[in-house]
Amino acid sequence: MFIGSLLIGYSSVSFAYNLDPYGGHWEKGVDYTYSIASSISDEGVDSIVLASDQWDTIRKKKFSLEYSGDRNKQNNPMENINGENEVFKIDMGTSQAPANARWKYSGDIITEGDIILNSSRNLSNSSKPSKTAYHVPSIMVHEFGHIIGLDHSDNKDAVMYVSPAGTVKYQLGKDDINGYNAIDW
Amino acid sequence: MLISRLKQKGIVLGTLVILTGLTTGSAMALNLQNNSPTERIHIASYLDTFTNQELASGASLILEGTVLEIHPATWNTPSGRMPKDIKLNDIVYTDVSIKIDTILKGTPKSNDIVTVRVYKGEIPGEFAFSSDTEADFSNNEKVLLFLMEDDSIYNKDKSQNHYVIMGQYQGKYTVEQKKVSNFKSTLDTKSIYEVIEKHKDDPTPEILVKQEGAELEK
Numbered sequence: 001m002f003i004g005s006l007l008i009g010y011s012s013v014s015f016a017y018n019l020d021p022y023g024g025h026w027e028k029g030v031d032y033t034y035s036i037a038s039s040i041s042d043e044g045v046d047s048i049v050l051a052s053d054q055w056d057t058i059r060k061k062k063f064s065l066e067y068s069g070d071r072n073k074q075n076n077p078m079e080n081i082n083g084e085n086e087v088f089k090i091d092m093g094t095s096q097a098p099a100n101a102r103w104k105y106s107g108d109i110i111t112e113g114d115i116i117l118n119s120s121r122n123l124s125n126s127s128k129p130s131k132t133a134y135h136v137p138s139i140m141v142h143e144f145g146h147i148i149g150l151d152h153s154d155n156k157d158a159v160m161y162v163s164p165a166g167t168v169k170y171q172l173g174k175d176d177i178n179g180y181n182a183i184d185w
Numbered sequence: 186m187l188i189s190r191l192k193q194k195g196i197v198l199g200t201l202v203i204l205t206g207l208t209t210g211s212a213m214a215l216n217l218q219n220n221s222p223t224e225r226i227h228i229a230s231y232l233d234t235f236t237n238q239e240l241a242s243g244a245s246l247i248l249e250g251t252v253l254e255i256h257p258a259t260w261n262t263p264s265g266r267m268p269k270d271i272k273l274n275d276i277v278y279t280d281v282s283i284k285i286d287t288i289l290k291g292t293p294k295s296n297d298i299v300t301v302r303v304y305k306g307e308i309p310g311e312f313a314f315s316s317d318t319e320a321d322f323s324n325n326e327k328v329l330l331f332l333m334e335d336d337s338i339y340n341k342d343k344s345q346n347h348y349v350i351m352g353q354y355q356g357k358y359t360v361e362q363k364k365v366s367n368f369k370s371t372l373d374t375k376s377i378y379e380v381i382e383k384h385k386d387d388p389t390p391e392i393l394v395k396q397e398g399a400e401l402e403k
Contacts, residue, residue: 095336
């Protein structure tokens, strides 16, 4: 019984992460380069880059995320599935979530990953957001985790866990790193 | 000799034609049997986390009902067909008809049946939009729903003939034997009814109210 409890405890801690529901992953050797919509402020760009950099701190990383520095690529802000990886900020409506990531598959290979911040919500770059505002680095590190190939985690310490507004949590937890290492690249 | 060779060639060609036909036919049959979509976009959302009090105050319509019909998935384009270029506001949706049993808050657009729209769905052999946070339904399922008007960019013509679920899966409970349950929790029907009654007239949850100075831009 003691061993059983240990096993249950071990599994609930170590395997709280979830991988892409369709087994999706990027092609080996392909890095993720993204552009940021010109509608996002310089502060917002800093927040987004801070978020993607978190995934680059992983030791033995197998995949890089890099901001292209491109702010003018999106002539049509509604253009979506175009082979480019983009971060948008548009008014998705109150009935939609504060942010979402969307990615396209070709078989089990992810070929494009975009992220949309919903400007109908209070979005904050401040390190001390109000309890009704979403901290941009925190939600962006989560969205980049989806793009990499992770699903939501059940571990409250993980960035892949969905936390309420006002939460500041953008540094990767052990569970996030375990999930990253479990991806079948 | 020549005739014999021609006959042999004819037999070989004939056999090839038959084999090609059989192979193509099998492939077509397989394709007909395999209705899985050829392309897929998956959406993962960072949801607002709502308490039941917030669901009660934020929803414009709360009802208990029964799933009558789950309609085929369709594109939200004017033609209902796949667009040539998929833009941010293009998506596949699924409408679900719900027979109203009890209204707990609000006034529905129709007295007996409401349409609930979920933004995901598969068009067999063509395309799928999947989501890990939109609710799932099954026929004849008894449900408790916290609904709101669809002000999303996906509702291109601002149609008022349907609702969406507040907080996606959070605003849908399955009702079974005096219990309601969803992905997050299982509760007594009586206790959630009390929460709804107590909080349905509270102000809209603050996270849904935009404040000056808290935006991404200064």
